[in-house]
Amino acid sequence: MTLTTNQQGKQLSQEALQTALLQLLESTPFDEITITQLTERAGVSRMTYYRHYASLEELFYEIIHHFFQEILNQGGTYIVQGKLDLFWSKLFHFLYQHQHFLQTILSGEQRNYVLRYLNDIFDTAQTLNTDRYRIRGIIGLTYNVMIEWIQQDYDLPPDDLADLLSNLIQGDAIPQNSPLLDLYK
Template sequence: MAATKYSQSIKNDSRLFLATALLELLQNTNLEDIKISKLVERAGVSRMAFYRNFETVGDVLKDYFEPKINRLFDDVIFKTPVNQKMFAISNFFTEFDSTMKLSIDRHFEYIIRQIFFNNMQRFYQSLDDINQIPESNRRYWIGFMSAGVYNIWREWFLNDKRDSLDDVHKLLGTLQTTTFNAMLER
């Protein structure tokens, strides 16, 4: 049992060292230009330690960011009153501000976008009224809204946050309500 805990501890340490090293390398290098050999050297771990945990360098980022984003959405989904859920998602926008910039600049935005998209789907599937939308349209509406929320957030960010976050929330609320009602009318 002790050997198992010890080996799990080493595995977790290796993953943390790789994530830390990768985030450091990303300060000056695009994701696609970071080689595994450079990453393991920076992290102080072996190539075997890398391959025991990951297949690609992008997997390191997914492993690092996914639990953080999942926790933020868990708070919104399970701990936030219904009338404050969309506003609570702003925590994601503000907390991941620097990550968004880095992901765009260093070409790993697709990883953040997919994790966000998966969590927005969880968020919409958790809404009490979601079952009012016919099953045949529900997944399309959830996909549409999930992608839309991400793209609005991205545009807001890329435009130097010129609009207030409150205005963005109102826009999202309007789009969500309008499209939700349109699905009910079908």
């Protein structure tokens, strides 16, 4: 599919803003980044920024959405097939390959936005109570393992962490009516 000139312009502006935010996060705490800093770094006007995003949080969510969508695109079919050990392996190898990005999004205040995003994307309001708690537990476990891995400077190989999560989360950990599975229908 060919993009129109307007669509290309929109995509370029959004990519410039995303790149600028990630660059700023390397040296500036999230809550200290201003729209002016962001737009100057991106080379776009404030009007362009507000045309695309209502807040820095919305822009950050879009960045992490693309990142986690890529993870699910590469390994999500293993979840549907019930091959969680392969999913965990794919996940931690992907994270290891993207260490710099992972450190950027999981350092400082923005780390809380990542956890909120993961909880929101796997909103489990429609599932059974026990399944809802199970999914939240898996999210929390995975999130905390990622944080610890970063803080320990990736001291374990990805497959060791994949084995750890496979052993901690056994059986039918992802209920068949999980919103996670809806991503692949």
